[in-house]
Amino acid sequence: MTTASPLPEAFPFDGIVFDLDGTLIDSVPDLALALNAMLDEEGLPRVRHEQVPAFVGQGARVLVTKAMAAVGRPIAEGAAGAAELDRLHDRFVVLYEEKPVVGTRTYDGAEAALRDLHARGVRLGVCTNKPHGPTLGVMEALGLAPLFTAVVGGGLIPEKKPDPAPLLLTLEKMGVAPGRAALVGDTPYDVGAARAAGVPVVMVDFGYSPVPPAEAGADVLISSYAELPAAFARLAAVAKPA
Template sequence: MVTDLPFDGVVFDLDGTLIDSVPDLALALNALMDEEGLAHLRPDQVPAMVGQGARILVSKAMAATGRPIGAGADETARLERLHDRFVALYEAKPLVGTRPYDGAEDLLRALRDAGIRLGICTNKPQGPTEGVVKALGLDGLFDAVIGAGLIPERKPHPRPLLLALERMGVAPGRAAMVGDTPYDVDAAHAAGVAVVMVDFGYSPVPPAEAGADRLISRLADVPAALAALGETRKRA
């Protein structure tokens, strides 16, 4: 049971925080590579590419397979074509191997039952985000779902997180974020939001070096981390 937490709302990143989506991201990327006549990515290459949105994911994938995106209008158009095709391939098969991490649904329901408002703020495109959350049966747990494309900015810019909080009706000083990358940490700090980082996600840097307020290894540890943050605030 979750009780007496010092926050009114908690915003979660999605990929690498609540769900392990690398299997299906890799599947879609390799389908794109097939269409482009390029070698497949190894599954262990993909996690470090995730977190900054689909365009950067595709750009990193192309660089890893020897066909980097260059400068100029033609290359910009090429990236847009590859991005749009990747998103279509991913949306067609988003849940072949994707699963929630252990304890994800239990945590969300416990927080919800405790009166905590919940949100998602992710750099995954809005359409796939809503589709995956709904397909996993988690959509009814969130007061706001903010993915890439709703506004021009993406994490680490704070605006997507602030938009999630606005839709949740929660002030930044009464909110916490849970994520897995430095983009989550930087967005939270810029928004004036406390941040907990999981160490099992897709961070491109060692999680202990990302600057989160708390670092945890299990989603079940989120309530204790939030309570500890509250105690720290009381002493400040």
């Protein structure tokens, strides 16, 4: 298993915020399980596992909307469509919360990197568009929750990444100024939120980005958590934290 290399002695940030799905965890197996259970109940075809990463990143409503379009029953516009989306979204969330970690796993080196940062006294946060309740459940089940100072999931406030509001709220709850923080994510939504909040950003290239990761505009791109310490050193030069 790949592990993170030691962090530099003079760590340049007070807090690090992580996205969750596609960044710290591979959750596609359980998202697909819940989606297909929902589709079974609707008498619709199932989605294939390899389709699901393209649905992830903008929250559960978008995930359900994309899944419905993929199986040939797109959500209609207007009040009737909105009501149907509400119903399907709520049912998906219930099904997902019932079995959130059957196949979900942390990426190689992710937990070791988190524990290194936590042991050093760096405050950690999660900022995700994933619904807040399932986010907490998954983190508890994987044993990650005690490492984090703040968790902000989808629905806690109306805005979602790439709006900076969820990231700024996460930093506020962490007690860390944007100029003393960095974000680690996997999609352009993470990059957009970081840019708008004035926070430097590392992007992993193994997540669920809908565009080629190298084209998403992150400050640093990494392929494994072993590269994270060097990425933070490079970010320090970009951010020049006060």
